[in-house]
Amino acid sequence: MARPMRNRAEPDEVRAAILEVAEEHFRRIGYQKTSVADIAAALKMSPANVYRFFPAKSAIVGAICSRVTAETQALGFAIAASGGTVAERLTRYLVEIHRHNKATLMNDERLHDMVSAAMEENWTAIKAHIEVMRGIVSGLIREGIETGEFAEGDPDLLGHVVKTSFAAFVHPKLIEQCCDQDMEPIARKLVDILVNGLKKRD
């Protein structure tokens, strides 16, 4: 799909156009089979011009993944800000993020390939995403400590621990490997045990 750029387009516009065309190519043709030259050709640009905006194909997929992960983050923030006890929101967080990631990845093999490639090649973007999600969990735990629902503790450390224990439910590779199982009852029970473990002892 050729989408020639006007002369003298604004840098932000060029960046957005590269990302749009790249994502369309990655989804239609696959990440591995698309080259920077293909993306440049579709925009009637030189590859050198694409490289002025993105130093490598991995940087392009990183930017696209940032948009995908931003959706997950928005879901996480919405759940954290929704009503109910911290325990209820932690359960909702784990079950809904699991469901979201599973639905996104399982229904869209090309997207899955793209995310896998990003995880291999552009770990920085994924790491930033994991940090944001950990921040949401830490925030919920901080709230639980402040309201007395949980015992005293370091919310950053506890958030790190709880987020790490969620890996099997949210990590693309593990969702893929467990996709024949219904993980939701396990997720609910895990949050029950963790919440019970974080509570004050009477």
Added chain:
Amino acid sequence: MARPMRNRAEPDEVRAAILEVAEEHFRRIGYQKTSVADIAAALKMSPANVYRFFPAKSAIVGAICSRVTAETQALGFAIAASGGTVAERLTRYLVEIHRHNKATLMNDERLHDMVSAAMEENWTAIKAHIEVMRGIVSGLIREGIETGEFAEGDPDLLGHVVKTSFAAFVHPKLIEQCCDQDMEPIARKLVDILVNGLKKRD
């Protein structure tokens, strides 16, 4: 390394020889670069003869991985049978299995490739291994329930939940992705929270 088989060797002997030569090739040359024909040639056999014992290269790597996983299982059983409270043994289980898997995978890139290939191609062997490890965790939790250290509950379900929460510490892919971090304090804190959550409320 050619290792011709005697004529009229026992089937078990042939099987063992194929595995030995295959492992030596996988470690020296790499899993992807070794073909069944290479393994057969080193044994002065026809590929058809190798296929009489293993229907595919993935079956060979599966059998080798079963030996690697058997080591991890032996470590798990030894920890479960060692002294101390269930809480102490669960901590030791998670920390030592994490350390073992990290050391095994990080120090031996070829082995890591082999295990990754097995996970992709021979999920049955890995699934059987996960089931054994889950059984060890369930056994510890059953013991905790029986001695009154933990509240009443279904040890199989609870073992499944606890084992699933350990994924980030024991799964090769996740160990690889987190290998720049010291995960041990996180592992210890996770077991603390889980044990606290499994305890009877006074």
